[in-house]
Amino acid sequence: MEDLTARARIRNAALEQFATHGLKGTTIRGVAEAAGVSPGLVQHHFGSKQKLREVCDEHVMREIRRIKMDALDTGTGDPGYLSAVVRASVPIRRYLARTLVEGSPAAAKLFDESVEFTKEMLEAPPPGLSKPATTDLDAYAAAMTSIAFGVVALHEHLSRALGEDTLSAEGYPRLAKALMEIFTDNIMDPDLVGRNKEALDRMEGGGRA
Amino acid sequence: MEDLTARARIRNAALEQFATHGLKGTTIRGVAEAAGVSPGLVQHHFGSKQKLREVCDEHVMREIRRIKMDALDTGTGDPGYLSAVVRASVPIRRYLARTLVEGSPAAAKLFDESVEFTKEMLEAPPPGLSKPATTDLDAYAAAMTSIAFGVVALHEHLSRALGEDTLSAEGYPRLAKALMEIFTDNIMDPDLVGRNKEALDRMEGGGRA
DNA sequence: GTCTATATAATGATAGAC
DNA sequence: GTCTATCATTATATAGAC
Numbered sequence: 001m002e003d004l005t006a007r008a009r010i011r012n013a014a015l016e017q018f019a020t021h022g023l024k025g026t027t028i029r030g031v032a033e034a035a036g037v038s039p040g041l042v043q044h045h046f047g048s049k050q051k052l053r054e055v056c057d058e059h060v061m062r063e064i065r066r067i068k069m070d071a072l073d074t075g076t077g078d079p080g081y082l083s084a085v086v087r088a089s090v091p092i093r094r095y096l097a098r099t100l101v102e103g104s105p106a107a108a109k110l111f112d113e114s115v116e117f118t119k120e121m122l123e124a125p126p127p128g129l130s131k132p133a134t135t136d137l138d139a140y141a142a143a144m145t146s147i148a149f150g151v152v153a154l155h156e157h158l159s160r161a162l163g164e165d166t167l168s169a170e171g172y173p174r175l176a177k178a179l180m181e182i183f184t185d186n187i188m189d190p191d192l193v194g195r196n197k198e199a200l201d202r203m204e205g206g207g208r209a
Numbered sequence: 210m211e212d213l214t215a216r217a218r219i220r221n222a223a224l225e226q227f228a229t230h231g232l233k234g235t236t237i238r239g240v241a242e243a244a245g246v247s248p249g250l251v252q253h254h255f256g257s258k259q260k261l262r263e264v265c266d267e268h269v270m271r272e273i274r275r276i277k278m279d280a281l282d283t284g285t286g287d288p289g290y291l292s293a294v295v296r297a298s299v300p301i302r303r304y305l306a307r308t309l310v311e312g313s314p315a316a317a318k319l320f321d322e323s324v325e326f327t328k329e330m331l332e333a334p335p336p337g338l339s340k341p342a343t344t345d346l347d348a349y350a351a352a353m354t355s356i357a358f359g360v361v362a363l364h365e366h367l368s369r370a371l372g373e374d375t376l377s378a379e380g381y382p383r384l385a386k387a388l389m390e391i392f393t394d395n396i397m398d399p400d401l402v403g404r405n406k407e408a409l410d411r412m413e414g415g416g417r418a
Numbered sequence: 419g420t421c422t423a424t425a426t427a428a429t430g431a432t433a434g435a436c
Numbered sequence: 437g438t439c440t441a442t443c444a445t446t447a448t449a450t451a452g453a454c
């Protein structure tokens with residue numbers, strides 16, 4: 001596991017640094033130190049910090065797509081992107097969490113793809129799933145995607161609140177079961193649902209931000 | 210609205226800069242320029258960049274708590290933190306989105322408070338709400354909180370996917386209605402739910418991350 | 419491929435004039 | 437209170453030795 005080329009070690013170190021310190025907070029020097037090489041070598045291999053970040057971006061998004069396609073190919077009944085995000089390695093998910101909020105073209109594309117994929121799945125549901133009762137499937141699919149990516153983006157807070165790492169094989173199932181319970185039990189009275197929808201409609205009309 | 214003290218204008222400009230560029234990406238010079246003052250004046254009023262950020266943090270969290278208490282006092286049947294986050298001004302929510310992922314003691318405290326508040330609400334549900342059917346109320350409350358904060362954290366992606374700003378009075382109701390539909394319709398067969406839970410239990414046992 | 423040395427730019431922070 | 441000038445630090449990026 002440690003006999004990687006220097007280039008690969010640098011990229012992995014950069015992945016971790018970008019995930020921890022963000023785009024601006026990550027330095028060539030920091031990456032070099034974490035990878036056990038000189039700052040000059042980082043420049044030699046990747047040219048610039050911006051280029052290094054693009055390589056990391058593409059690697060992360062490609063990895064998530066790869067896992068998604070694997071799951072679809074092996075026919076595990078896997079819902080696709082959502083579980084691909086879940087199955088990705090911890091560094092990949094930590095990187096994704098940061099990048100989703102800092103913003104990057106690659107992360108935006110992945111999110112959009114995921115919304116589109118979810119929408120298609122809801123339009124032609126696989127066995128065990130039925131079509132949602134909504135007049136706004138775009139919003140429905142986007143909201144679902146947001147929930148799946150949101151628990152990754154906020155994993156640090158969730159882990160602290162639950163006392164265990166929700167990116168780990170121990171903590172994640174606990175979180176996923178809770179999410180499934182939220183989706184399956186109906187704790188809101190139909191009456192309350194109706195009133196809330198009316199309130200939202202009023203807001204859509206002439207409310208404030 | 211524009212006859213604020215220079216100190217307040219600087220803080221508001223800093224709020225916006227931190228939300229847009231993050232902690233490391235924000236510069237004293239950038240804040241000064243946005244506020245229309247000299248960099249020296251920023252230092253004079255706040256001493257250091259770190260101190261400026263702490264002031265912004267505290268201001269944002271205090272504002273969200275204030276809105277929460279207002280909603281509870283006026284007895285609108287408001288669920289508390291969740292809608293407080295929603296009702297906060299756009300700059301406040303943009304700042305919160307960034308800070309939730311970059312991490313700060315103040316944001317962590319707000320999240321933890323929100324989980325605790327949600328848990329207490331679920332233990333003694335107000336009219337219209339019933340107790341959730343879960344054996345893990347902590348995870349249930351944390352997951353609910355994560356959904357509410359998650360749509361704020363990912364508002365940029367949601368807005369792009371939906372073609373309108375989900376932090377605005379037009380875009381938000383659309384998203385909220387979709388979320389309510391997700392909570393109220395049950396698109397998963399009980400059979401599939403059972404199988405998924407079993408799969409999660411197996412993962413909890415001896416799976417990988 | 420890998421390193422050291424260095425040029426150049428940007429940033430946080432201080433000092434002092436007005 | 438507000439500004440300009442300046443310092444010390446740290447960053448990216450380049451050049452060239454090994």
